[in-house]
Each structure stands twice: as C-alpha cells, then as structure tokens.
Amino acid sequence: MERESIVRQFESIGARVRFQALEAPRHRRVRVPDHALTIDLSKDRHGSYFVIALARSAPDLVVLQTARRERHLHLMSRNGHRFLCGHDERDWFVAELSERVSTVRAAKQALMPPAVRAAALRLSPTATERRRNAVFVRQGEWFFVPTGRVFPEEVIHRDEPLQRAPGSKPHVCEELCREGGDLVYIVGGGVFTPEQYAARLRADKDDTFRRLRKEERMRNPEVYVRGAVKHPDHATVHLETWHRVYVSNEVQAGAPGSSVAFLD
Numbered sequence: 001m002e003r004e005s006i007v008r009q010f011e012s013i014g015a016r017v018r019f020q021a022l023e024a025p026r027h028r029r030v031r032v033p034d035h036a037l038t039i040d041l042s043k044d045r046h047g048s049y050f051v052i053a054l055a056r057s058a059p060d061l062v063v064l065q066t067a068r069r070e071r072h073l074h075l076m077s078r079n080g081h082r083f084l085c086g087h088d089e090r091d092w093f094v095a096e097l098s099e100r101v102s103t104v105r106a107a108k109q110a111l112m113p114p115a116v117r118a119a120a121l122r123l124s125p126t127a128t129e130r131r132r133n134a135v136f137v138r139q140g141e142w143f144f145v146p147t148g149r150v151f152p153e154e155v156i157h158r159d160e161p162l163q164r165a166p167g168s169k170p171h172v173c174e175e176l177c178r179e180g181g182d183l184v185y186i187v188g189g190g191v192f193t194p195e196q197y198a199a200r201l202r203a204d205k206d207d208t209f210r211r212l213r214k215e216e217r218m219r220n221p222e223v224y225v226r227g228a229v230k231h232p233d234h235a236t237v238h239l240e241t242w243h244r245v246y247v248s249n250e251v252q253a254g255a256p257g258s259s260v261a262f263l264d
Contacts, residue, residue: 006075009063013071015085016049016094018150022058037061039083039094048092050085064070067104067227074104084111088140089131092222095141096251103130113246116143137243139234141250142171144243149224151177151242161221164247171234174227177242181221188212191219 003019010017016257022036036055041048052061060076066073071087082097099110109117109130120128120135127133137144142162154178161170185197187209192200200209224246230236 004086006061006063009066009073010050010085012066012068013073014087015071015073016046018049018050019052019054022053022055031243037077037081039085039096041092041094064102065104070104072104072108074102074107082107084108084250091233093140095248097250097262098169098249111248111250112139113143113249116246118147119145132237136240136246137237139171139229139231139237141248142229142246143246144225144237145240145246147224147242147244148241149242151224162225162229162245171229171231173225173229175225177224178218178221179224180216186215186217207212223239 007017013212022038037058038053040051040053042047042051061075061077064074064082065074067086070086072084075083075085080100082100083094084104085094086092086104095111097107097110101107101110107124112120116136120133123133123135131138135145141164153212158174158176159174160176162173163170164178183194185192185194187197187200204210225245226239226242228236228238239263
C-alpha cells in the first residue's frame, strides 16, 4: 500500500487523512488482531480529518474511485471491507458498505435502505443522488418517505430524538409517532432487553448499575415523522406530511466485524 498515493487521493477531494498504529484501548485488556484496521474521524483547529489506524499486518488499502466534484472517495481493504468516505452538507463522514461494489455511485446506492432503493428505481441517477426527490428526503443517514398516514394527537411525541445508537448525536423531530418495536433500556451506554436489565439488577449487589441513568426506548419500531427535523451537522428539513423513517444500510460502528470507529 502506498500511503502517499492514498493521501494524495484524499487531498484530491479536499480531505485530510492521517495514518497511525492501531492499539488496544488502555482501559481494556484485549489484544488487537494483527490484521485489524479502523477508519475514524477526528478534529483539530483546521476542522475534521480522517484517521486510518492499522495493526501490524493490516491488509493493504486501495482507492477504487474518487468523485472530485462530489467530494467522495471509495476505499477498499484487501480483506474485502469497503468504505465510502466523503462530504455531506457540513462535514466529512465515513460509512462501511455491506455490499461488494466498485464505484462511488454504486456505493451510494448500496447505502440506501432496501425499501427506499426499490422505490427509487424509477428515478434518474441524478435525481436519486439529490437529498430531496419524488421518493424520499434524506438527512444524513436517515431517509424520509412520504405516506398517506394520519395519526391522532394523543400518540404524537413532540421534539423527539431520532438516534441510531447510544452516543450518536440525535436528529430532533418536531413530531414523531412509533408503531411496534421491542422495549429496551439504555444504561451506561449499553442496550439491554427487559430480561437482561432485570438480570443486571439482580446481580447489582452494591447498586452501582441501579444508580446509572436509564432511558426506555423502542428498538426497531416503525417510525413516522412530520414537521422540522434538526441536526447540528445538517440543514433542517421540513416535512409537511407524515413520512416513514428508514436508516441507511451501512455497517453500524461498533458492530461485530465493523472497521468504522465513528459514524455520526
């Protein structure tokens, strides 16, 4: 892998990238596999930049394609992981792909939720890449698809957060309704089912777990939003009618096998 070449190709889309050795966190007694790598985002006084951390025998990286006008770059590791690195509205992002694609355009399509991608087949490629078109409105990793639904006032939540994972910056929705899903508890950054939460309470002899802040959330519900949706890294979107919410098809940071360390 020629790091200088990769640096130049990131620079061609206006991005900075730094390489560093991948080490295990000091507070965890874990061994970093020799082949491991992660791609992260960090900030300094000049703004955000990409950090590629490589273990001793990490696979080579190759840039499959750059799209300079769009400020996107498609990166692949020789062990099969693929990443879309780029700029979206106000800042840089990195998303790990779940599909084996080779171009920036195909990578963007691979990130679309399956239901949204199927509906977008009737659009032109140019329309599909817009953040607002006849099929969806996109804000970051969230896609909003118009529906004919109407909800009674008593089930509408106001100024409700829309969050992919604990710790990520929420998108705040003026009006939101949920249907179905499974109850989970978010405690200390962890996600617990009711059974797991009850077991932790039974094992909590010194009340350490019990004193942590707890939030109740519904996992994998159908979500519908209306009105303004706000996020500090994106322009506010305004939805006049109820839209169903879908999340992008990227490999989630922190998931088993994920090489992305930061995502939102």
